[in-house]
Amino acid sequence: MxxxxxxxxxxxxxxxxxxxxxxxxxxxxxxxxxCKGVLKRxxxxxxxxxxxxxxxxxxxxxxxxxxxxxxPYLPKAVHLAVVDPGVxxxxxxxxxxxxxxxxxxxxxxxxxxxxxAALGGVVRACRLENPALQLQPLSAxxxxxxxxxxxxxxLASGGNMAELGGEVSPADLAGPLWPPPQAGPGWVRGTxxxxxxxxxxxxxxxxxELQRAGVLKGAAFPGPVRKGPLIRIRGPLDAVVPxxxxxxxxxxxxxxxxxxxxxxxxxxxxxxxxxxAFGLARGRSIILEAVQEQPSGSGGPHDRS
Amino acid sequence: MxxxxxxxxxxxxxxxxxxxxxxxxxxxxxxxxxCKGVLKRxxxxxxxxxxxxxxxxxxxxxxxxxxxxxxPYLPKAVHLAVVDPGVxxxxxxxxxxxxxxxxxxxxxxxxxxxxxAALGGVVRACRLENPALQLQPLSAxxxxxxxxxxxxxxLASGGNMAELGGEVSPADLAGPLWPPPQAGPGWVRGTxxxxxxxxxxxxxxxxxELQRAGVLKGAAFPGPVRKGPLIRIRGPLDAVVPxxxxxxxxxxxxxxxxxxxxxxxxxxxxxxxxxxAFGLARGRSIILEAVQEQPSGSGGPHDRS
Amino acid sequence: MxxxxxxxxxxxxxxxxxxxxxxxxxxxxxxxxxCKGVLKRxxxxxxxxxxxxxxxxxxxxxxxxxxxxxxPYLPKAVHLAVVDPGVxxxxxxxxxxxxxxxxxxxxxxxxxxxxxAALGGVVRACRLENPALQLQPLSAxxxxxxxxxxxxxxLASGGNMAELGGEVSPADLAGPLWPPPQAGPGWVRGTxxxxxxxxxxxxxxxxxELQRAGVLKGAAFPGPVRKGPLIRIRGPLDAVVPxxxxxxxxxxxxxxxxxxxxxxxxxxxxxxxxxxAFGLARGRSIILEAVQEQPSGSGGPHDRS
Numbered sequence: 079m080x081x082x083x084x085x086x087x088x089x090x091x092x093x094x095x096x097x098x099x100x101x102x103x104x105x106x107x108x109x110x111x112x113c114k115g116v117l118k119r120x121x122x123x124x125x126x127x128x129x130x131x132x133x134x135x136x137x138x139x140x141x142x143x144x145x146x147x148x149x150p151y152l153p154k155a156v157h158l159a160v161v162d163p164g165v166x167x168x169x170x171x172x173x174x175x176x177x178x179x180x181x182x183x184x185x186x187x188x189x190x191x192x193x194x195a196a197l198g199g200v201v202r203a204c205r206l207e208n209p210a211l212q213l214q215p216l217s218a219x220x221x222x223x224x225x226x227x228x229x230x231x232x233l234a235s236g237g238n239m240a241e242l243g244g245e246v247s248p249a250d251l252a253g254p255l256w257p258p259p260q261a262g263p264g265w266v267r268g269t270x271x272x273x274x275x276x277x278x279x280x281x282x283x284x285x286x287e288l289q290r291a292g293v294l295k296g297a298a299f300p301g302p303v304r305k306g307p308l309i310r311i312r313g314p315l316d317a318v319v320p321x322x323x324x325x326x327x328x329x330x331x332x333x334x335x336x337x338x339x340x341x342x343x344x345x346x347x348x349x350x351x352x353x354x355a356f357g358l359a360r361g362r363s364i365i366l367e368a369v370q371e372q373p374s375g376s377g378g379p380h381d382r383s
Numbered sequence: 384m385x386x387x388x389x390x391x392x393x394x395x396x397x398x399x400x401x402x403x404x405x406x407x408x409x410x411x412x413x414x415x416x417x418c419k420g421v422l423k424r425x426x427x428x429x430x431x432x433x434x435x436x437x438x439x440x441x442x443x444x445x446x447x448x449x450x451x452x453x454x455p456y457l458p459k460a461v462h463l464a465v466v467d468p469g470v471x472x473x474x475x476x477x478x479x480x481x482x483x484x485x486x487x488x489x490x491x492x493x494x495x496x497x498x499x500a501a502l503g504g505v506v507r508a509c510r511l512e513n514p515a516l517q518l519q520p521l522s523a524x525x526x527x528x529x530x531x532x533x534x535x536x537x538l539a540s541g542g543n544m545a546e547l548g549g550e551v552s553p554a555d556l557a558g559p560l561w562p563p564p565q566a567g568p569g570w571v572r573g574t575x576x577x578x579x580x581x582x583x584x585x586x587x588x589x590x591x592e593l594q595r596a597g598v599l600k601g602a603a604f605p606g607p608v609r610k611g612p613l614i615r616i617r618g619p620l621d622a623v624v625p626x627x628x629x630x631x632x633x634x635x636x637x638x639x640x641x642x643x644x645x646x647x648x649x650x651x652x653x654x655x656x657x658x659x660a661f662g663l664a665r666g667r668s669i670i671l672e673a674v675q676e677q678p679s680g681s682g683g684p685h686d687r688s
Numbered sequence: 689m690x691x692x693x694x695x696x697x698x699x700x701x702x703x704x705x706x707x708x709x710x711x712x713x714x715x716x717x718x719x720x721x722x723c724k725g726v727l728k729r730x731x732x733x734x735x736x737x738x739x740x741x742x743x744x745x746x747x748x749x750x751x752x753x754x755x756x757x758x759x760p761y762l763p764k765a766v767h768l769a770v771v772d773p774g775v776x777x778x779x780x781x782x783x784x785x786x787x788x789x790x791x792x793x794x795x796x797x798x799x800x801x802x803x804x805a806a807l808g809g810v811v812r813a814c815r816l817e818n819p820a821l822q823l824q825p826l827s828a829x830x831x832x833x834x835x836x837x838x839x840x841x842x843l844a845s846g847g848n849m850a851e852l853g854g855e856v857s858p859a860d861l862a863g864p865l866w867p868p869p870q871a872g873p874g875w876v877r878g879t880x881x882x883x884x885x886x887x888x889x890x891x892x893x894x895x896x897e898l899q900r901a902g903v904l905k906g907a908a909f910p911g912p913v914r915k916g917p918l919i920r921i922r923g924p925l926d927a928v929v930p931x932x933x934x935x936x937x938x939x940x941x942x943x944x945x946x947x948x949x950x951x952x953x954x955x956x957x958x959x960x961x962x963x964x965a966f967g968l969a970r971g972r973s974i975i976l977e978a979v980q981e982q983p984s985g986s987g988g989p990h991d992r993s
Contacts, residue, residue, distance in 0.1 A: 125423075127420070127423065129416040130410070131410070132409070132411035145413070148417055148420065151528065152420035152424075153420060153427075276440055323471065323523045324472065338522075
């Protein structure tokens with residue numbers, strides 16, 4: 079089809095009411111609207127829900143994290159996601175069906191993997207390679223419009239996944255972009271995987287992992303009326319901070335560790351930005367250590383070197 | 384309920400079609416989408432209208448002003464508003480029913496007060512404290528998702544306000560955050576309450592108050608074909624500027640005073656930013672004085688001190 | 689009508705389901721929401737699709753380009769567009785009916801002209817001057833709310849264009865803001881008309897014009913497996929760059945010329961910003977010349993002067 083012949087797909091039983099949409103297209107250009115125009119012309123009955131279009135340009139990891147965090151709260155949908163630095167190159171375009179019944183549509187570059195896992199894992203996957211379900215002539219630079227949006231509209235209309243292209247084994251799909259955390263007696267080493275809109279640093283460590291490694295040895299989790307224990311932070315900064323239930327348990331401007339709303343630990347400054355205050359950058363290793371009972375010369379992972 | 388059991392509330396007579404949504408969550412993260420996912424899963428029939436998510440982080444006053452300005456033009460709705468620097472602390476979470484028939488849902492920190500007044504005043508208010516109408520486990524940092532969005536969806540579905548929690552007397556609710564203007568013969572002192580997207584400085588003074596105080600003594604209001612009188616501005620700047628009907632009545636780059644589209648006075652630079660040009664900041668007192676018939680040594684409020 | 693009496697227009701046969709909306713109102717204020725509130729109160733059945741509200745303030749040319757690029761992909765709609773530095777001054781407010789069946793509503797300052805042409809040209813135009821179809825009292829500064837949104841809602845409800853105001857001859861409407869490209873043997877001179885969200889510089893030159901002028905003399909267009917010929921760029925920079933099919937055919941950080949998704953040529957830096965890398969500014973003339981077979985002293989348009 080082309081832009082003149084772009085008319086609604088037949089509406090089949092099993093159609094999904096929602097299409098969600100995440101991209102790095104930003105809010106200063108018409109790219110998001112062009113994709114939505116394609117969605118609404120091909121799947122007029124679908125309701126489009128924006129996830130976020132403010133993902134930093136080309137930042138697949140940030141897009142993957144945002145999508146993973148959002149999907150558990152979104153209705154069952156076709157989730158269209160486009161953060162695609164390799165557009166026009168050899169990376170595959172794919173659609174994934176996941177356990178919960180949703181579809182994920184986007185480039186096979188790691189963007190979709192964490193969200194697919196959060197929705198129960200991939201049960202079926204295919205390439206997007208059927209020219210009849212793409213907008214022709216295919217551009218080299220805007221596959222969101224020409225390949226991904228038409229595929230999302232096709233699936234939302236109840237179209238048969240097999241018509242989009244050849245099947246891909248779930249095991250062959252690109253995996254997530256950051257390594258899992260490591261732990262030893264009294265320490266857990268994770269990765270600073272991103273920042274929230276206030277500049278709090280998100281770690282890929284969950285509080286249960288602190289407990290398993292003995293960082294919280296015997297100590298209860300923090301609660302609304304009582305802070306938790308002190309924790310030593312090592313990596314791009316070296317500090318001892320309280321593990322708290324809420325920002326307001328430390329003074330404005332002070333650093334704390336808390337469980338973020340996504341269930342992971344986060345380094346935050348109450349009413350401020352940890353990112354700016356400490357010049358933090360994503361991808362850095364962060365080590366969390368027990369402060370109590372930490373013998374000197376214990377040979378932890380943090381030798382000065 | 385929790386994220387797995389989060390299904391649609393029953394749809395009662397008296398349900399409202401619209402939910403509007405304002406926050407300081409920004410456009411670079413998935414927080415807005417998570418709240419909208421909760422709204423659409425709990426109240427699938429509701430139509431969600433974004434008011435603004437670009438309120439500066441933690442800026443309750445800017446959020447209150449945006450909401451107050453918007454609600455008169457919005458359809459009758461449940462207005463969900465989340466600018467909540469005290470999240471997790473002792474501030475109350477509330478729902479307000481107002482005279483026009485709308486509901487306002489958010490933290491009781493002054494954010495909702497001016498909008499409630501613009502809609503005729505609060506007729507009934509309650510706390511949000513029913514765990515069955517919240518997303519469990521309750522996070523300490525994301526009450527927009529866990530408390531406020533579920534309550535908004537419940538009310539939009541026609542749910543009974545009394546089920547949300549205990550009644551609050553309207554007199555006990557947090558009031559607006561800025562003081563009313565003061566006036567004397569030939570002068571009005573107000574507050575710079577915010578900026579529009581072009582950097583024009585909004586004052587909490589309406590042109591009728593200039594007339595009552597004699598600042599516009601005898602002079603007609605400006606119109607499309609004729610500027611109004613000169614007005615002296617004192618405060619963070621000291622200038623004499625024309626009171627105009629429209630920006631284009633002064634040269635590009637020049638300062639003027641005009642009635643903004645919200646009915647309040649505004650200090651603007653034609654095709655420029657008053658904020659940047661004069662380094663203005665919100666919260667500053669601004670005095671507007673008559674230029675004609677201003678006797679020297681009149682003992683106005685502007686003695687150099 | 690006024691804000692209290694603002695109720696739905698009658699819904700006539702021929703109503704359009706979609707209203708699209710572009711503006712320079714930004715995402716940090718409530719202006720967009722106020723206009724949408726007016727749209728939904730006056731045309732409750734219409735579905736509103738945002739095109740973009742991040743157009744730089746007062747930048748009519750950027751708005752015109754975004755709208756022109758978007759409309760071919762959008763469903764048939766009333767396209768509301770407000771970038772209006774002359775608000776309150778003598779510029780006309782207009783509605784245009786175009787060949788495809790859409791309507792365009794906005795200021796007559798060049799904003800609508802390229803999109804109207806992209807939709808087949810204007811078949812009928814009128815002023816917006818009927819006070820009964822405006823929000824009273826008319827503000828001097830917010831015609832998006834008071835004049836344009838009500839007119840868009842009226843047309844989307846199937847209202848008769850003639851009720852909005854007096855007819856305007858299409859020939860009397862403001863034209864597009866940039867000149868067409870010029871060409872001679874071996875060169876094409878165009879204008880840098882804008883940037884995409886990644887900082888790539890959009891030119892108002894299409895690859896077919898390079899071929900007609902002999903800049904691509906004999907050489908095939910680039911494709912997925914083979915770059916095209918080298919092209920000399922003159923103007924704000926002087927460089928010889930490959931004409932490629934996709935960014936990834938040059939190393940990260942390198943400049944290239946490629947056909948953008950809107951069918952025009954674009955100067956781009958792979959995984960970077962051409963705008964920042966070369967300090968480019970819109971409106972500059974850019975000359976594209978053949979590199980092969982370019983005799984010395986050929987008297988092209990690029991003498992050092």
